[in-house]
Amino acid sequence: MTTDLPGPPQESVPSLLRPGARVFVAGHRGLVGSAVVRRLTAEGHEVMTRGRDQLDLRDAERTAAFLRDARPDAVVLAAAKVGGIMANSTYPVQFLEDNLRIQLSVIAGAHAAGVERLLFLGSSCIYPRRAPQPIPESALLTGPLEPTNEAYALAKIAGIVQIQSYRRQYGASYISAMPTNLYGPGDNFDLETSHVLPALIRRFHEARLSGASAVTLWGSGSPRREFLHVDDLAAACVLLLERYDGEAPVNVGSGEDLAIHELASTVADVTSYQGKVEWDTAKPDGTPRKLLDVSRLASLGFAPRIELRDGIAGTYAWWLQQQGTRV
Numbered sequence: 001m002t003t004d005l006p007g008p009p010q011e012s013v014p015s016l017l018r019p020g021a022r023v024f025v026a027g028h029r030g031l032v033g034s035a036v037v038r039r040l041t042a043e044g045h046e047v048m049t050r051g052r053d054q055l056d057l058r059d060a061e062r063t064a065a066f067l068r069d070a071r072p073d074a075v076v077l078a079a080a081k082v083g084g085i086m087a088n089s090t091y092p093v094q095f096l097e098d099n100l101r102i103q104l105s106v107i108a109g110a111h112a113a114g115v116e117r118l119l120f121l122g123s124s125c126i127y128p129r130r131a132p133q134p135i136p137e138s139a140l141l142t143g144p145l146e147p148t149n150e151a152y153a154l155a156k157i158a159g160i161v162q163i164q165s166y167r168r169q170y171g172a173s174y175i176s177a178m179p180t181n182l183y184g185p186g187d188n189f190d191l192e193t194s195h196v197l198p199a200l201i202r203r204f205h206e207a208r209l210s211g212a213s214a215v216t217l218w219g220s221g222s223p224r225r226e227f228l229h230v231d232d233l234a235a236a237c238v239l240l241l242e243r244y245d246g247e248a249p250v251n252v253g254s255g256e257d258l259a260i261h262e263l264a265s266t267v268a269d270v271t272s273y274q275g276k277v278e279w280d281t282a283k284p285d286g287t288p289r290k291l292l293d294v295s296r297l298a299s300l301g302f303a304p305r306i307e308l309r310d311g312i313a314g315t316y317a318w319w320l321q322q323q324g325t326r327v
C-alpha cells in the first residue's frame with residue numbers, strides 16, 4: 001500500500017493507525033514530542049514514553065531491547081539534538097553523531113521489534129540553501145546545504161534515506177515529515193541554544209523589564225521565514241500516521257512566510273516592548289528565504305489553525321507561567 005499523493009480524506013478509507021493504538025513517542029519532553037503526546041492522548045491513543053535518564057536512545061542495544069519488550073504499534077521519532085545557528089556551529093560533532101546514533105537505534109530497533117508504523121521528523125533546514133521557493137519535497141539532495149548547519153542536515157538526510165530504505169528493502173510502512181520552524185509551549189528559551197522566536201520573546205521581555213532603549217538583533221532582518229505552532233504540527237503528525245504511506249517526506253508548514261523584522265515587530269507588540277530595534281548586519285543572515293510547499297499535506301486535508309500572533313501570545317504566557325511571572 002504505497003500512496004505518494006493521496007486524495008482528500010474520505011470517511012471510507014480505513015486509518016493506518018488503529019483506534020487506541022500504543023504509540024512510543026521518542027523525545028516526549030521536547031517541544032515536538034510533548035505536543036505529539038498531547039495530541040495522541042486527546043485522540044484516545046495510548047502513549048508510551050521513556051526519559052533520557054531511563055533510556056539513552058544513542059544506545060542501540062538498550063533501545064532495541066526496550067522496543068522488543070514494549071512492542072508499540074507505532075513510533076514517533078521526535079528525539080534529536082537540535083539548536084540554533086550558534087549551537088550548530090559550536091557543536092557540529094554532537095549534531096552529526098547524536099542524531100545519526102538516535103536514528104540508527106530507533107529505526108532499526110523498531111523494525112526488528114515488528115513495529116508497523118513509524119514517523120521520523122526531518123526538518124525544513126535540511127533542504128539545499130538555494131532551493132526553489134516555496135520548497136517542494138523533490139528539492140531534497142539537489143544542491144549544496146546551508147553551511148552553518150551542515151552536520152545536522154546531513155544526519156537528518158541520512159534519517160530520511162534510512163526510512164526510504166526500510167520501505168524499499170522490507171516494505172516497512174515508515175514515513176518522514178519535514179516541519180518548518182516550530183514554536184509553542186515547551187520551547188527552549190535559553191539564549192545560547194534557542195531558535196529565533198523564543199529568543200526574540202525573551203530579549204524583548206527582558207528589555208522591557210530593564211527599561212532598555214534598544215534591542216540589537218543578529219543580521220539584517222530581511223530573511224523571510226515560516227513558522228508553525230507545534231500543536232498544528234502535532235495534528236499533522238497524527239494525520240500522517242493515520243493517512244499517509246508514501247516514500248517521499250511530507251512538508252509540514254503554515255504555507256506563509258514573513259520577514260524577520262516583521263516577526264520582531266509582532267513579538268515586540270505581544271511583549272509590550274516599546275524601545276528601538278537595531279540590526280547588527282555584521283552577523284550572518286543564514287538562508288535568505290525558507291517557505292515550504294505544503295500542497296502534499298493540504299491534499300491530505302490538513303490546514304493549520306493557530307494564527308501566528310495568537311500562537312506567540314500563548315507561548316509568551318506559557319513561558320511567563322513557567323517562571324511564575326505574569327504578563
Ligand SMILES: NC(=O)c1ccc[n+]([C@@H]2O[C@H](COP(=O)([O-])OP(=O)(O)OC[C@H]3O[C@@H](n4cnc5c(N)ncnc54)[C@H](OP(=O)(O)O)[C@@H]3O)[C@@H](O)[C@H]2O)c1
Pocket residue numbers: 026027028029030031032033051052053055056057058077078079080081082098102121122123124178179180181182183188195
Ligand atoms: N523545533 C523546531 O523548530 C523544529 C523544526 C523542524 C524540525 N524539528 C524536528 O523535530 C524533532 C524534535 O525537535 P524539538 O524541537 O522537539 O527538540 P527538543 O525540544 O530539543 O526535544 C528533543 C528531545 O529529544 C530528547 N533526546 C535528545 N537526545 C536524546 C537521547 N540521546 N536519548 C533520549 N532522548 C534524547 C530530548 O531529551 P531531554 O529532554 O532529556 O533533553 C528531548 O526530549 C527533531 O527531529 C527536529 O529536527 C524541529
